[in-house]
Amino acid sequence: MPKDNGIGASPKRREDVRFLTGRGQYTDDIKLKNQCQAMFVRSQVANGVIKSIDTSVAAGMPGVLAIFTGEDFTEVGGNPAGWLINSRDGEPMKEPKRPVLAHGKVRHVGDAYAAVIAETHEQALDAAEAIDADIDELPAVIDMADALANTDNLVHDEIETNQCFDWGWIEDNRAATDEAIKNAPHVTTLELVNNRLVPNAMETRASTGDYNPGTGDYTLYTTSQNPHLTRLLISAFVMGIPENKLTIIAPDVGGGFGSKIYHYGEEALVLAASKKLGRPVAWTATRSEAFLTDAHGRDHKTTIELATDKEGNFLAIRTSTLANVGAYLSNFSTVTPTFLHGTVISGNYTVPHIYVNLKAVFTNTAPVDAYRGAGRPEATYSVERVIDKCARELGMSPLEIRRKNFIKKEQFPFATAAGLEYDSGDYHALVDKLEEIADFKGFAARKAESASRGLLRGLGVNTYVEACGLAPSNLAGVLGARVGLFEAATVRVNATGNISVMTGSHSHGQGHETVFPQLVADMLGMSADDIDIVHGDTSKIPFGMGTYGSRSMSVGGSAIVKATEKIIDKASKIAAHMMEAGEGDIEFNDGVFSVTGTDKSVSFPEVAFKAYVPHDYPHDKLEPGLEETAFYDPANFTYPSGAYACEVEVDPETGKVTVCSMAAADDVGNVINPMIVEGQIQGGLGQGIGQALVENCVYNDDGQLLTGSYMDYTMPRADDLPFFTTDQTTLTPCTHNPLGAKGCGEAGAIGSPPTVINAVVDALSDLGVTHIDMPASPARVWAAIQAAS
Amino acid sequence: MSSISMTVNGKTVSGEVEGRTLLSQFLREDLLLTGTHIGCDTSQCGACSVHVDGKLVKGCTMLAVEADGAAVTTIEGMANEDGSLSIIQAAFQEHHGLQCGFCTPGMVMATDSLLKSNSDPSEAEIRKHLSGNICRCTGYHNIIKSIQAAASQLG
Amino acid sequence: MHNFDFEKPSTVADAVAALASEDAQALAGGQTLIPTLKQRLAAPSKLVSLTGIADLQGISHSDGVLTIGAATTHVEVAAGGYGSLSVLAGNIGDPAVRNRGTIGGSLANNDPSADYPAAVLATGATINTNARSIKADDFFDGIFTTALEEGEIITSVAFPIPEASCYEKFEQPASRFALVGVCVAKMAGGVRVAVTGASEEGVHRWREAETALNANFSADAIADLSVSADGLISDLHGTPKYRANLVKVLTARAVANC
Structure with a gap:
């Protein structure tokens, strides 16, 4: 087995060459012959009744080919939510229709109510500006508590409430949890905000529809993390185009972070327009449009209570949360605040009683959905912040209280009171590793040195466990999922022995084209250089549920392993035939099939060739060809975990927080490519620090987005961040997938926000500050210092 | 429309552009050099960075006519002459x-x-x-x- | 963007003539104007580029005055070794912006959060135009407004060289403009303190601090002063109270670092 590019190796990424030389092919780079441009006309008010839309002037303007309004899509379906959540009283959630273009009402600033197709972008823009819409503005529903209290003012009139659902998890645990908290010797309560974020993949969304009038086939090039799901949604729910007549191609995609999981109306529009015009129709979002219309993330308001005994043993956790879902239900918007959030409230701890209540609220803002971490960062932040506060109240160190309550290594598999069964982990070992890499012993000296410069230094620690690798279909089905959550792969061995692997996992930065061949190379004893990955094209891949929830390796990779196992099975039969031996006598090692106890052997390439040149095949026993497909459905979620530490310096005069160091010890299970895993962790840390310190999506009371560009929405930049210290050597393999891999994509973004805030609060604790909301901006930190002193 | 010419990655190119045509647009749409990306509309993300007469500039914040006569280098011109990575x-x-x-x-x-x-x-x-x-x-x-x-x- | 004609004259006189046509607008480095045009927030009929005019280029130094041509880019000023002025220029925007943006463009735009206005006002510089010379104290006229007449072009800025000066900038984290910036300059005629980013009226002098610093040029001298939050900018990134605090903190730091 070539050690340089098999499992555990870090070969250079093969996708890099095209990206580094400007030869990537992102959606907007694909210029189809005769393509024209779409431009959307978007609401400038948050809530309003569309009285009329006059397109007559625009229709006559130069280059204009077609104009669409919501009227054109009243016959088509709505874009659905992927999970049905029931309220505590058993009532199903409210599901107002999400149309292709707003019809009757506009519901957030940026809600598209018309689209212009013209020869050029500027012509489309000119015409879009000439469309005269009479929209009666209504008061905007923005604040979640107001939205629930005031039902005179509705986002969706037809559902007669702004509440989507009122969810309890686990409802049967409620009374016991209430009782435990009532009787507890100590209860720590914390109200906190999980700030709303804009995902900001650097490539904005783009879609090109291409209808072929000669065949009736549609092709959609689009910025998607999961093209098959997009096809399914367009086919089965929105447009009714048969799946066999619709191809979705997600070529190079410039980051997703959740925002490109979902199907958006623009995709349907360019397809419909292409059919009408018989020409390709292209649209690329400006960054301003991206801010207004990409699904946002987080946006929770939570009260959490942690009950302990006097020694700091956890007795119960109860949370009450308002979660913003925005104006429409995006595809994962109902599972993110519920099952991806409530189920991990137990964190890394033994907590006998847990109860989570969450109300999802419609507001006149952009839809809110899964963003890197999706629900688990919100849960981790709540739990880890209240634990830190509790430790201070009880006079314990933050590590001491965590160690005391960790699930112990020997307790796995461990069933939590929040309904999950963690398969493996070693949280004590992670914290030991963290102490080693973060140099806690030197903190006092560093703090004194900072103080000599007038700066307040703080140390924050944090642990997390997440549930990812979405997901066992049977469990998801019980919980309300409307789709399966398996993954598919086809391994095609070509006659000359090289291999194409078709995977439903889409790569948009994760390096699948490099890392998946490592799996197959290892199993077949060949060089990864002879293996290529095909992804992102529904016409080439059996099926796929896409890339999100840290699932590509644990679920997608496992599907590839299963398909490769089938290849080995079949190749063994061919080898047995070639060597005139019994199938049971064939051994396969390092790319060579041999007959047990003999010196007979054939190589894998020889077998591959025979598969396609089956001149002497026993056709009753063997089929020609060597290509296998597998669908892998996991038995459980995977449970990566980690222990993080952060040191910050606070300038008390200005409130500016500087991150001095960030150390992350993660257990992501078995690691296939250490370089890529480390890169994923680092990226997550950058985003998590961004959430903690600088990023914030803000609407004013009128529903205008105040942070609609990089002039006001702060993206972490190179000089905002330090080098990170990361370690993934403390590993407990996943027990239920063939790779033992747990996932690493979301870890950094889950673990880091509470670490940073714990550090900031530590720095300010001598002044009496006990909490600060994210982002801990200079102005907010300064105000907290003023309020405390 | 204005006629412009410049060298891009060492080759002389020319074209007819409107006053409002951005350098990044000219590169991407007229020359099909799509390695220069557009990531924002407020001149902050830098995905469109190119060199004009040896200086780093944001291709989305310079008019194509302003680059008339200039030497422009894009990502497509950064590899070694034999095509290997620099x-x-x-x-x-x-x-x-x-x-x-x-x-x-x-x-x-x-x-x-x-x-x-x-x-x-x-x-x-x-x-x-x-x-x-x-x-x-x-x-x-x-x-x-x-x-x-x-x-x-x-x- | 709406479309426009483009002209690139090589003399100031030609530029002035070109700007005489209706809705013509001068284009310097374009680092503010082009994004504004992209948002369709302005629709000039013609853009007149000032970057081809040799007379607007170059930096000269004589008789205690540093004169900077209006079309001089930030990177050129940053690289010139002109003390705190170079430091200021080297912290505007980012490297690509500094390669295009010019001092004349920055001053003519007079963004309330721009850096250069603070240095110009603190040093009492003179803004020379094709028609006249304007003292800094008379030039800035509220946010995005200056004493420039329609079609008037800044040709150069003459900075009297201070005995000591320092510009302290606290960045607005997203835009990297000044959330507050304070320039303290110890001039032959006394200390001048100019504040940018803070006020709804744009760049302005903090005269109480000047008085205190004229009596005692040390950070302690302003310790007992307080900055009123009235009229200061309130936005996502800072309340008036916070900005008032920054004015004082940054002034003290600027004095200490002079």
Whole structure:
């Protein structure tokens, strides 16, 4: 087995060459012959009744080919939510229709109510500006508590409430949890905000529809993390185009972070327009449009209570949360605040009683959905912040209280009171590793040195466990999922022995084209250089549920392993035939099939060739060809975990927080490519620090987005961040997938926000500050210092 | 419409553009050099970074007519003459300084401009020089490592 | 963007003539104007580029005065070794912006959060135009407004060289403009303190601090002063109270670092 590019190796990424030389092919780079441009006309008010839309002037303007309004899509379906959540009283959630273009009402600033197709972008823009819409503005529903209290003012009139659902998890645990908290010797309560974020993949969304009038086939090039799901949604729910007549191609995609999981109306529009015009129709979002219309993330308001005994043993956790879902239900918007959030409230701890209540609220803002971490960062932040506060109240160190309550290594598999069964982990070992890499012993000296410069230094620690690798279909089905959550792969061995692997996992930065061949190379004893990955094209891949929830390796990779196992099975039969031996006598090692106890052997390439040149095949026993497909459905979620530490310096005069160091010890299970895993962790840390310190999506009371560009929405930049210290050597393999891999994509973004805030609060604790909301901006930190002193 | 001509990656090109045509538009749409990316509309993300007469500029914040007569270099012109990766490009690959690749052309162009003016930049100088180039994937860690490696090789 | 004609004259006189046509607008480095045009927030009929005019280029130094041509880019000023002025220029925007943006463009735009206005006002510089010379104290006229007449072009800025000066900038984290910036300059005629980013009226002098610093040029001298929050900018990134605090903190730091 070539050690340089098999499992555990870090070969250079093969996708890099095209990206580094400007030869990537992102959606907007694909210029189809005769393509024209779409431009959307978007609401400038948050809530309003569309009285009329006059397109007559625009229709006559130069280059204009077609104009669409919501009227054109009243016959088509709505874009659905992927999970049905029931309220505590058993009532199903409210599901107002999400149309292709707003019809009757506009519901957030940026809600598209018309689209212009013209020869050029500027012509489309000119015409879009000439469309005269009479929209009666209504008061905007923005604040979640107001939205629930005031039902005179509705986002969706037809559902007669702004509440989507009122969810309890686990409802049967409620009374016991209430009782435990009532009787507890100590209860720590914390109200906190999980700030709303804009995902900001650097490539904005783009879609090109291409209808072929000669065949009736549609092709959609689009910025998607999961093209098959997009096809399914367009086919089965929105447009009714048969799946066999619709191809979705997600070529190079410039980051997703959740925002490109979902199907958006623009995709349907360019397809419909292409059919009408018989020409390709292209649209690329400006960054301003991206801010207004990409699904946002987080946006929770939570009260959490942690009950302990006097020694700091956890007795119960109860949370009450308002979660913003925005104006429409995006595809994962109902599972993110519920099952991806409530189920991990137990964190890394033994907590006998847990109860989570969450109300999802419609507001006149952009839809809110899964963003890197999706629900688990919100849960981790709540739990880890209240634990830190509790430790201070009880006079314990933050590590001491965590160690005391960790699930112990020997307790796995461990069933939590929040309904999950963690398969493996070693949280004590992670914290030991963290102490080693973060140099806690030197903190006092560093703090004194900072103080000599007038700066307040703080140390924050944090642990997390997440549930990812979405997901066992049977469990998801019980919980309300409307789709399966398996993954598919086809391994095609070509006659000359090289291999194409078709995977439903889409790569948009994760390096699948490099890392998946490592799996197959290892199993077949060949060089990864002879293996290529095909992804992102529904016409080439059996099926796929896409890339999100840290699932590509644990679920997608496992599907590839299963398909490769089938290849080995079949190749063994061919080898047995070639060597005139019994199938049971064939051994396969390092790319060579041999007959047990003999010196007979054939190589894998020889077998591959025979598969396609089956001149002497026993056709009753063997089929020609060597290509296998597998669908892998996991038995459980995977449970990566980690222990993080952060040191910050606070300038008390200005409130500016500087991150001095960030150390992350993660257990992501078995690691296939250490370089890529480390890169994923680092990226997550950058985003998590961004959430903690600088990023914030803000609407004013009128529903205008105040942070609609990089002039006001702060993206972490190179000089905002330090080098990170990361370690993934403390590993407990996943027990239920063939790779033992747990996932690493979301870890950094889950673990880091509470670490940073714990550090900031530590720095300010001598002044009496006990909490600060994210982002801990200079102005907010300064105000907290003023309020405390 | 104005007639313009310039050299792009060493080749003379010409075209007819409107006053409002941006340099980045001219590169992407007229010359089909799509390695220069557009990531924002407020001149902050740096995905569109190119060199004009040897200086780092944002291609989305310069009119094509302003580059009339200039020598422009884009990401497509950064590899070695034989097509192999330059020292900077190879350092980004070696140190995993890119993930989705969208900001990468701008990062390479910014790195080149930094190392031409400062062959031995400190970590702080590198981070400051990247203040106009936003990456959402890497947390910048490996980008800085890549640039440090390139600097020491170009030394 | 709406479309426009483009002209690139090579003399000031030609530029003035070109700007005489209706809705013509001068284009310097374009680092603010082009994004504004992209948002369709302005629709000039013609853009007149000032970057081809040799007379607007270059930096000269004589008789205690540093004169900077209006079309001089930030990077050129940053690289010139002109003390705190170079430091200021080297922290505007980012490297690509500094390669295009010019001092004349920055002053003519008079963004309330721009850096250069603070240095110009603190040093009492003179803004020379094709028609006249304007003292800094008379030039800035509220946010995005200056004493420039329609079609008037800044040709150069003459900075009297201070005995000591320092510009302290606290960045707005997203835009990297000044959330507050304070320039303290110890001039032959006394200390001048100019504040940018803070006020709804744009760049302005903090005269109480000047008085205190004239009596005692040390950070302690302003310790007992307080900055009123009235009229200061309130936005996502800072309340008036916070900005008032920054004015004082940054002034003290600027004095200490002079």
